[in-house]
Amino acid sequence: MPCGSGRGCAGRERRRPLNGEKMSAYQPPYNITPEILNRAAGISEAIGRLTVLTDKVRALRLRRINRVRTIHGSLAIEGNTLSESQITAILDGKRVIAPPREVQEVKNALAAYDYFDSWKPEAEKDLLEAHRILMSGLFADIPVESLIFEHQAEYYQALQESTRQTDSAPFIAFMLRMILDTVTTSAPQVSPQVTPQVSELLAVFQGEMSREALQAALGLSDRKSFRERYLKPALADGLIEMTFPDKPNSRLQQYRLTDKGRQL
Numbered sequence: 165m166p167c168g169s170g171r172g173c174a175g176r177e178r179r180r181p182l183n184g185e186k187m188s189a190y191q192p193p194y195n196i197t198p199e200i201l202n203r204a205a206g207i208s209e210a211i212g213r214l215t216v217l218t219d220k221v222r223a224l225r226l227r228r229i230n231r232v233r234t235i236h237g238s239l240a241i242e243g244n245t246l247s248e249s250q251i252t253a254i255l256d257g258k259r260v261i262a263p264p265r266e267v268q269e270v271k272n273a274l275a276a277y278d279y280f281d282s283w284k285p286e287a288e289k290d291l292l293e294a295h296r297i298l299m300s301g302l303f304a305d306i307p308v309e310s311l312i313f314e315h316q317a318e319y320y321q322a323l324q325e326s327t328r329q330t331d332s333a334p335f336i337a338f339m340l341r342m343i344l345d346t347v348t349t350s351a352p353q354v355s356p357q358v359t360p361q362v363s364e365l366l367a368v369f370q371g372e373m374s375r376e377a378l379q380a381a382l383g384l385s386d387r388k389s390f391r392e393r394y395l396k397p398a399l400a401d402g403l404i405e406m407t408f409p410d411k412p413n414s415r416l417q418q419y420r421l422t423d424k425g426r427q428l
Contacts, residue, residue, distance in 0.1 A: 235273045244269055259381055261367045272297055311342050358401065365394045366425055372407055372418040403428060
């Protein structure tokens with residue numbers, strides 16, 4: 165039947181090849197137009213970009229997993245008890261119920277990890293910067309400076325002795341003694357006799373927080389119960405304090421841990 169007889173070339177029936185007989189190459193019923201070529205090229209380019217993005221996502225996911233494992237192993241050696249899942253939660257900005265010191269260690273390690281590719285191990289400035297980041301906040305609440313002020317004469321004597329000996333040992337020994345004395349004599353005495361509710365409240369604190377934020381962190385919806393069982397006892401025991409004590413009902417009111425609360 166001719167192509168123009170109504171059925172068209174696409175509808176033409178083809179004879180099957182006999183044994184040993186070769187048929188001519190099949191010609192599909194379409195013409196390759198510039199539009200088809202352009203769209204095929206566009207699809208190919210898009211697939212290429214998608215492949216690159218997928219590879220990048222996989223690389224970032226692997227880097228993230230390795231970061232968590234590295235930090236977990238490094239801190240565990242030093243006695244940090246946080247798990248890989250807890251470290252991942254901190255990396256995601258989530259709250260973790262754990263000793264504040266250990267949480268701070270993880271945050272410092274995560275911050276330091278971002279600089280690994282740019283730091284040079286043999287460079288003194290990079291070593292000092294790494295030390296600064298890793299040690300950020302561990303002595304933040306210990307008034308070492310005030311004790312040094314009380315021992316000013318010894319402070320300058322230690323500096324002079326280190327200069328005379330061309331050795332920093334006397335000054336280092338003095339500073340370590342000041343830190344030790346501060347930790348052992350200046351730390352407030354805290355009674356561990358607090359309710360489980362108050363303990364839970366102290367554990368979720370991250371800087372200054374509003375009542376709403378504290379309730380949300382604890383997963384509590386009853387405002388009266390939160391105030392009576394959590395907030396009031398913690399305030400009465402001096403474990404937390406208001407940021408605006410003269411305006412207890414201020415809409416801007418927030419709460420923070422006291423030195424006593426941080427120690428507990």
